[in-house]
Amino acid sequence: STGDSWGIFTFLCAALCNLPALPALNCSEELGAGQSIQQTYDLTRYLEHQLRTLAGTYLNYLGPPFNEPDFNPPRLARVERVPSATVDLDLWRGLTDNARLAANYRAYSRLLCYLRVLDGQVGTAELRHRLAHFCASLQGLVLSIGGVMSSLGYPLPTGPAGPPAPPGAPVAPNDFLKKMDDFWLLKELQTWLWRSAKDFNRLKKKVPPAVVTLRLEARGF
């Protein structure tokens, strides 16, 4: 099915590019974006799968009650360091492609930073290995999203990629609170990956065929 629509699009693109009356459509950019979006979508699904194993191992390392299925501790009112994936549904629907992509890009850049800090502190060799592997994949996702943005002509979000450190306030004042932070980091990662799949699904439907149809109508075909 994706193959068929791909073939149709390529044909249309080639046909349009050959008509002398039309300004040359820069087909390669849209082609690139479409493929990148699919890749990014696939990456989020893969990461989601990887996270399940990583989270299982990590929560076992934290010990009960963190690894209990119904564990739901309060998010204590401390510095909100991890960007939240949950957003109002209408707000989410109304996001422009640029805003949608930028939100994903910013979120994963931040999450990657926090995960890397975790990597430095964690005890067992097995966990460090899994974390390193996950961070590498997550880095791939960030780059992939950046690639999609560039191919669609959007600028990459600027600003601090690292965790903001308010002066004087420690990241986590004790070991138990740090465990809670780690728990919420993993939860937020999970939520973001679920959300990203929906984000990229939406983008997939919007980018290549829709662009071409609009242009055909404008020319009175």
Added chain:
Amino acid sequence: IPLSVSPAADPAVISPQDPTLLIGSSLVATCTVSPDFPLKAEDLYWTLNGRRLPAASYATLGPSTLSVALARLNGSRQQSGDNLVCHSRDGGILAGSCLYVGLPPEKPVNITCWSKNMKDLTCKWAPGTEGETFLHTNYTLKYKRRWYGQDNTCQEYHTAGTYSCHIPKDLALFTPYEIWVEASNRLGVAVSDVVMLDILDVVTTDPPSDVHVSRVGDLEDQLSVRWSSPPALKDFLFQAKYQIQYRVEDSSEWKVVDDVGNQTSCRLAGLRPGTVYFVQVRCNPFSIYGSKKAGIWSDWSNPTAASTPRSERVAGGCDPKGGEQNTTLRRELKQFFGWVKKHAYGCSNLGIKLYDQWRVWLQKSHKTRNQV
């Protein structure tokens, strides 16, 4: 804009916060609810690693302070610490404290080191006892040249297993090194005995390359093995000695050929016809710079396979069976001759040797007969 809230907004405070304890010790912990929260001591309860602690171990120390007594603590369930949590009546988490219960580390033991082509040094060791301290234990490998003050710390860990470290450069030859391992955790430090060695005493090299195994003409019971000496040996004044091991394809028992010397070829004999053999070769650099000491055996080369030819002649049906009979018969004969020697002084020429000679003669005439 991030929300910055002062620590006083935490619902409760536990004391002690994240303590470290020896196995078997006891602990009294207190949970004090923050004045901003409308909770009393009777609204609280404790859990340890998700399990509710019995109310009999609680004590009310104040209107909003509840304590719990823990006796004879076992080693921590996980290295990240046991989770001691103070809850409100509805199960909500008010505060938590991580308990680190364990033992101080034991002296690391069995330090062994080797140097690949005199370029580096890798050492491995074992934790003392079974290594179960219940706490995260850090190992640091240190080394220094004897008589030259400065301690150095190894940086690259886990290169040859969990308890190993790799020193990649800046190693001097012809000088003794002192090497030791320090183990440390929250409860203390333990230092291994010092091992003294010269890099030249623990040299190993790469396995031989280009191992070829081929048939020797039509000979059914032989294979010829050839290899190249590892290239690194050329740079240093090593001699090399080699060892070969081989096995039949579907067996896990290796036969070792030990007296290969420093040749780069060898012939294996006494093999089974029509059989696939796996062969490996390894190298030991010795007589480094003239010393007579042996180095450390390299890894085995990747297995190379070859098969011995099988002749066209049909194997005689009697032969395998005959072989079995022969061993029992031979044994009995040996016993008989032994008895004869003891009791019949005249027949000293009779013996098992004579019997063997007769058997050889029998086989030869059997072969010539079949080849016709």
